[in-house]
Amino acid sequence: MAKKQFKAESKRLLDLMVNSIYTHHEIFLREIVSNASDACDKLCYKALTDESVGLGRKDFKIEIRADKDARLLTVSDNGVGMDKEDLERNLGVIASSGSFQFKQEVGDDAKDTDVIGQFGVGFYSAFMVADHITVVTKKYGCDTAYMWQSSGADGYTVTECEKDAVGTDIIMHIRPDTDDEKYSEFLEGWRIQELVRKYSDYIRFPIRMEVSKTRKKEDSPDDKPEYETYSEVETLNSMVPIWQRQKSKVKKEEYDKFYRDKFSDYADPQRVIAVSAEGTVTYKALLFIPSQQPFNYYSKDFEAGLQLYSNGVLIMDKCADLLPEHFRFVRGVVDSPDLSLNISRELLQHDRQLKVIASNLDKKIRADLAKMMKDEPEDYAKFWKNFGRQLKYGVVADFGTHKADLQDLLLFYSSTEKKPVSLADYLSRMKEGQESIYYAAGETVESIDRLPQLEGLKDAGTEILYFTEDVDEFTAQTLMTYQEKKFLSALSGDAAPAEDGEKKQEESGEDDHKAVFDFVKEALGDQVKEVKASKILKSHPVCLTAGAGLSFEMEKYFAAVQPEQALKADRILELNTAHPVFAALERAVTDDPEKAKKYATLLFDQGLLIAGLPLEDPSGYTDLVCELLV
């Protein structure tokens, strides 16, 4: 009997596959089972219009049998089957567009072969685990059955054979074990069950297999029990995925359990978002916001992404493209019949559809978070604790591309409310004439609270947002404004209290004390950019503010992350002209310039201390304090 050759491209693909360039051999079962399911679907569809089929939806099934001694794994279905032409057309060549794409993707570089794992390669993947495959099949409406046989790249034969019922048996002769790969595993019941649950749990026809079990022998005494093994046919898959069910018909406990099992979390999710979309792209999605931060969340080990299914068949475990970076904490599944299992349908198309889904999901998640913020502020505060930082990163990322989408989801600690508040809330409480959103950055809420620079604003009852995370100031700088109100650092000299700013300026009498400021500037040299009368201090004598560019908190951040080329913020020394210390300084400038220089150094060092910046010469500072004490 003459062997027929596979088409050239198919041969190349087979070579690639058989030579084990792709290590996820296990996906072969998913491919074979989904073909069986497709075949059942086709005949089931026919039965709708053709009474002579004589089968209803409930009559279709897929059966798996493993014969360890003969090393045969068989997957049978009672679907539509194939005739001789079908076999030639379907199993003699790999769908051409797909193999072309495949070649392009894979090239000669084995590293890129994840594509296979991501989108599957259909029937041929069985050659990864089998050295010989026999297909016995009978097409609905045909009298003759056919047998297709192949040992891989060297070709295939098709012959007539006997088969009673319509349908297809795929009989795989499993390869002998090697040092690297224990192919025998694929003949083990537990392994087959595991694979069906992992990849084919939501196939809508029962996948049945004889499972061996143990039970106590009926007549054995209870105190000396004897056991026997027996076998029972079991349905391995759960068939209807929870995300295909109507949300109103699913109990919260069911969602919670599904989440815990699927994503190995011991805590219930904080939010469940069920999406059902029809239109340009049809899909169902079930998304979860975890109620706690995964322990490795901010590390490289954390893998983001949603599980991607096509009609209940798993295509990809962590599809990162489905989630924007700022929602990478979201877990869940997406199922779209528009996505094909096989790479034989254009990859490009996948991309476009994935993009539509991803952007819809982004919107849904945002809407859900906004709703939680409004309706369940306490829950939102908890969510914010877990993942708020990620949202702020989202504002800063990509040059602020997503800032408009995310700004209303942000919370910052408020000096007056004593808890995290939204920017909209802040605005609603702004005072008449207040032009800016005031913030102050520092280590902790407590340390910021003690900053003398904030005294003026606080006395005036102005609300200040406390920035305690590295990313906060970057977030404000990226936003620049919120509802046209500018962000302004309360630690900068510009941040005078709204209502009495002008008055203060007059009082502070810049000109009166010019000689003192010039003297101090001269004494401190390049250490300070400017010395001036403070508009923000009340009871404290001195503070440092940063210029328009970098803030002190950012300087500290950069010092920690890139110490070799640390960036420095401008230092502006602000003196409280109403404070007795200033009067003492002024006197010294005229009476005892040497002493005045020491005062200048001392005040500057105090400014550094208050700002949490390191002193150039700590022991010099303490010496000076001691010297002035005696």
Ligand code: ADP
């Ligand atoms: P795809 O499923 O994406 O079309 P496959 O390589 O998995 O690609 O299968 C190729 C074709 O072989 C299928 O489209 C189908 O026509 C046929 N086929 C495979 N398995 C079966 C089966 N069990 N019953 C009927 N037809 C099958």
Ligand code: MG
């Ligand atoms: Mg297929």
